[in-house]
Amino acid sequence: MRANHAKRRLAAGEPSIGTWLSIPSPEAAEFLGRLPFDWLTVDAEHNPVDIRTLSQMFAAIGAGGTAPMVRIPWNTPETFKRVLDAGAWGIVVPMVNSKEEAEQAVQAARYYPMGNRSVGGGRHALSFNTGGKTYYENANDNILLVLQIEHIDGVNNIEEIMSVPGFDACFIGPNDLAASMGLGLGVSLESDIPELVDAIKTIREVTKKHGKAPGIHTSGPDGMKQRIAEGFQYCAMASEMKFMLEGLTNSIKESGWTPSELAEIDTAEAGATVRY
Numbered sequence: 001m002r003a004n005h006a007k008r009r010l011a012a013g014e015p016s017i018g019t020w021l022s023i024p025s026p027e028a029a030e031f032l033g034r035l036p037f038d039w040l041t042v043d044a045e046h047n048p049v050d051i052r053t054l055s056q057m058f059a060a061i062g063a064g065g066t067a068p069m070v071r072i073p074w075n076t077p078e079t080f081k082r083v084l085d086a087g088a089w090g091i092v093v094p095m096v097n098s099k100e101e102a103e104q105a106v107q108a109a110r111y112y113p114m115g116n117r118s119v120g121g122g123r124h125a126l127s128f129n130t131g132g133k134t135y136y137e138n139a140n141d142n143i144l145l146v147l148q149i150e151h152i153d154g155v156n157n158i159e160e161i162m163s164v165p166g167f168d169a170c171f172i173g174p175n176d177l178a179a180s181m182g183l184g185l186g187v188s189l190e191s192d193i194p195e196l197v198d199a200i201k202t203i204r205e206v207t208k209k210h211g212k213a214p215g216i217h218t219s220g221p222d223g224m225k226q227r228i229a230e231g232f233q234y235c236a237m238a239s240e241m242k243f244m245l246e247g248l249t250n251s252i253k254e255s256g257w258t259p260s261e262l263a264e265i266d267t268a269e270a271g272a273t274v275r276y
Contacts, residue, residue: 020040084139097154158202
């Protein structure tokens with residue numbers, strides 16, 4: 001059975017780097033799966049991707065040696081079951097704001113005796129290059145479970161959330177966290193707003209105290225280096241959509257070809273159409 005290298009790297013206290021996939025495309029996922037990321041997370045929370053496309057994207061990502069992850073739309077048991085049985089190596093769970101919600105996620109992601117995930121299917125074992133028996137025996141040790149802390153309620157309950165056994169990491173969504181604090185919509189992922197900086201620091205330190213890996217979304221390579229220096233491990237570097245839009249926008253500008261409808265394109269604004 002293939003081992004989940006991303007989960008092992010986090011358990012060893014090392015950084016683990018990936019990016020977000022916003023485009024529902026197995027072909028795009030296959031190309032990106034050949035890049036030297038630890039993992040790629042398909043964002044099924046904010047994008048129109050169905051379960052069959054997800055399964056195909058997981059297969060395409062895994063074929064390149066990268067761990068296929070998914071952010072699910074919501075913390076409901078049937079969603080966990082479908083994406084894990086479709087071959088995901090891990091799940092990012094949005095808007096976990098309480099100990100009870102953390103426990104619910106663990107129960108849905110783990111087989112007995114750690115949880116109550118239903119036994120069945122075949123694609124999950126194929127994703128790890130093994131058979132059903134081996135998968136069932138080792139899935140709890142290889143599925144990476146990440147709880148997203150992205151609301152001030154989650155910050156206020158962070159000690160209780162992090163005390164729950166059975167998950168591996170937290171992941172901070174700075175955009176939603178800032179919005180929940182009344183700091184505005186679409187703030188910088190590396191914002192220096194004091195209240196937001198303090199909340200992020202609190203999440204990071206409590207997460208580490210409980211032996212779990214702190215994670216956060218970053219705007220790009222500079223932001224990623226900043227967050228790793230601060231002690232974050234599970235770091236997402238923007239998204240394929242952001243890099244595509246910024247790259248093409250820059251190339252259009254550099255070409256000197258600027259018809260009237262494109263003359264006022266702003267590179268940063270083009271990249272900012274994708275939120276986390």
